Amino acid sequence: MHRALHIVLGLAPATALAFAAALAFAAALAPRPSAAGDLRDLYFGESLYHAYQGRYFDALERLDAELAQHRRVDEPERDSLQYHKHSAEFSVGDYELHYRMHHRAGRAIRAVLESDVEDPVRNEAAFRLARIHFQKGQPQDALEALERIRGEVPVSIRDEIAFLRANVYLALGRPAEAVDVLKGLQGARNLGGFAAYNRGIALLQAGRSSEALQQLDKAGQLADADPATQAIEDRSNMVLGKLTLESADYERAQRSFDRVHLEGPYSNQALLNAGWAYTAAANYERALVPWNVLVQRDATDSAVQEAKLALPFAYGKLNAYGRAALLYDKALVSFGEELQKVDASIRSVREGKFLAALVREEIKQDKDWVVRLRLLPDAPETFYLTTLMASHDFQTALQNYLDMEDLRKKLLTWRSGFAAYEDIIRLRRENYEPLLPGVDAQFRELDAQMRQRLEQRDNLDKRLQGILIAPRAELLATADERIDLIRIRSLEAALRSSADPQVPALQERLARVKGAIAWNLRTQYHARLTEAHKHLLALDADIAVLKTRYDAFVRARQAAMHSYVGYDDPIKRLRSRVGDALAEVNTLMARQGELIETVAVNELKARGTRLEVYQTQARYAVADSYDRAARAQASGGAP
C-alpha cells in the first residue's frame, strides 16, 4: 500500500533523494563573481557590474577583452589588471558557468593552476575547477582537481572544499567517505542546513538507515530564520516523512510532515502526505485537517487535485457518505474545469503563446520570473507548467531559448548598425578626400622648411660644442662684425696690389680697426658664449613647440585617414559572421522552441490524463457514496 502511496505522490524515494541532494549542492555552492575588493581596474569593475545583474554575456565580453589585452602587454606587472588577475581568471570561469558555457568554463582557471603561483591561489583554482567539473557532471575529474589541493588553503573556502568533496563522493557512489567529510561540517555556518541534510542522504546511501533518520530529524529542526535553511528543513522533513511512512512508522511520519512550513514549495505535498500518514494509521478524522486546508489551495496543483479525491474518501471512511458524495461532486466539477484549462493550455502552447510569454521582458526583470509567469493573465498555458519549469533539464532548455532570444536581438541590432557605420565612413571620405591633397602639399612644404631649420639648429649646436673644446672667438662675432671683417679683408687685398704712397698709413688704420674687433671678441668671449647658449636653449623651446604641433598635425592627418580607410574588409567579414550567426540562432531557437513546446504539451497531456483518471474515479465514487448514504439512511443510520 505504501509503495502505491509513493507512486501516487509522484516521487519514488530514491528519485526524491537524488533530486534533493543535487539541489542542496546548487544552492550552497553556486559560483559567485569574485569580489573586486580594493578596485584598481575599471574594466574588471565593469564586468562585475554586469555580472551582479546577471548579464553574463556582457560580463564575459568585457572581461575576455580585458584579460586578452593584459596578456598582450609588454609589462603585465604594470597593468592595472595585474592586481585582480587571479580574481579575473576565476570570475571568467564563474561567468561561463552562469552563462551555461560549460565547454569553455575552466580554461582560464586551469591556466592559473598550471602557472607558478602561491599555494592559496593554486588551491582556490583547484577548488573552482573541481566545482566546474562537478557541475558539468564529471565527478571523477572533480575529485582529481580536489586531490591537487595541498599546502595552505584560504580559510574562506575550507568548508566549501570539504562540502564539495562530500558531494563528489556521493556522486561517485562513495557515501561512506561523504559521511565522514560531512561530519566535520555540521557546525559550518555558511553551509546552513545543507551539510546536515546531505549527511542524512549520505548515511541513507551508505545503508545506515537508522542514523540517516536521526540525522534527517536533526536537519529538519534547525530552527533558522534564513529562507534557504528553512527550505532545507522542509526538504529534510519531507524525505524523513516519506521514509518513515514507508516503514509504517506513521506517528513519526505525521510529525515530520507537520513540521514542514505551511507556506513554501513543499507545503502542499506535506499537507497531502500528512493526510495519507493519518489515513495509513486509520486516523481518518485527523486526516481531514490537512486535506481540508489543502483543497482550498490552487486547483492546478497536483497535490490539491489529489486532496480533492482524498478528502471525500476520508469522510467516507468516517461513514459521512452524504458529505463525501457532495465533495466528490465538487471534485468532479473542479476536475472538469481543470481539464478545460489543460486543453486550453495545450492549444495555447501549440499557438506559440507559451514561448511568447517566456520572452516577455517585464517578466525577466524579476528573479522569480518562472513563478511570476503564473500571474500573467493572458498566459493560461503557464499555470500547469510551474513544476515542469522548475526541473533542471527544462530550465536549461528554457534558459538556452532565452539566451538565444537575447543573442538574436543583439545580432539584429549589430546587423542594422553596419549600414550606419558605412554611412559614417562614406561621409568622412567625402569630407576628407578633397581636402587632403592640398593639406598634404602644404604640409610637405612646411615639412621641408622645418627640416632645414632643424639642421641649422643642429649645426649651431655642433659649433658651440666645438668652441667649448677649442675656443674660436671669431665664431662668436656679430653679423656687423663679420661684415666689417670681410670688408677689412677685402681692403687689405686691394691695398696689397696698390702702389699709392698712402698705403702704409691706410694699412695701419685697417690693422687698428681689425685689432679693435679682435679685442672686443676676445674680451667679450665668455659673455658671448653664454649668450649663444641662452639663444640655443630658447631656440630649443621654440622647436619643442614646433615639434608638438608637427606631431599633432601628423596624428590628426593619420586620424583623418584612419577614420575612413581600412574598414571595408572588417565590416564585410563581420556582416557575414553576424548573418551566419543569426541564421544559426534562428534555427536553434526554432528547434529549441519546438522541443520546449513538445515537452510542455507532453506534461500538460500527462496532467490531463491524470485529471481524467481522477474524474473517472470521482464519478464512480460519487455514485458509490450516494448509494451508501441512501442505504445508511434506509437503515436509520446517519447519512
Added chain:
Amino acid sequence: MRHVVISLVLNAVLAVGVTAAHAQDANREQMKGLDEQVQEVKSDVLSIAAELNQLEEKLLYPSNTHLAVFVTIAPGETLRLDAMRVHIDGQLATHYIYTFKELEALQKGGVQRIYTGNVASGQHEIELSLAGKLASGQDYTRTERFPFSKEVGPKLIGVTVAGPDSGKPAIAVGDWH
C-alpha cells in the same frame, strides 16, 4: 473502496509514467544535443562581439579623442543613488536613472560605464550631479565640477560617489589608465 482508488490511480499513473519516461529520455537527449550547439553559438557570438567592439572603438571613439566616464559607489556606502547627470564643457553628456538591480550591482562594488564619447585634446571641465536618498529617507543631491586634461591617449575618468556621513567627498574624481 480505498483499494480501488489506489489501484486505479496507480495503473493510470504507471501507464502515463512509462510512456512519459520514454518520451522524456528522447527529449533529454535532444536537449543535450541542442545545448552543445547553443554553447558553440554563444562562443561564436562572443567572438563577434569582441571584434565588433574593436571596430566600434576605432571608428567611433578613436584613442586620440576617446573619453569614458565610470561611476562607482564608495565601499560600504548606504546611499541610494537614483540618478546621475554628466555635463562636459557645459553640454549634457548623459542623464542616467538607475534601476534597483543596477544600484545593487554598484553597491556590491561594480563599476558602471556611464558615458563614452569624444573630446579634443586640451583642457576641459566635467560637471557631475547626483540625486539619491540617504538611509534616513532624506533626499540627497550634489553637483561638483572638475577640470581635466585630455592628452593623446584615451581618457578614463572614475567617479566615486558617497553620502554625507561617510566622511568622504560626495563626488570624487580619479584618473585611470
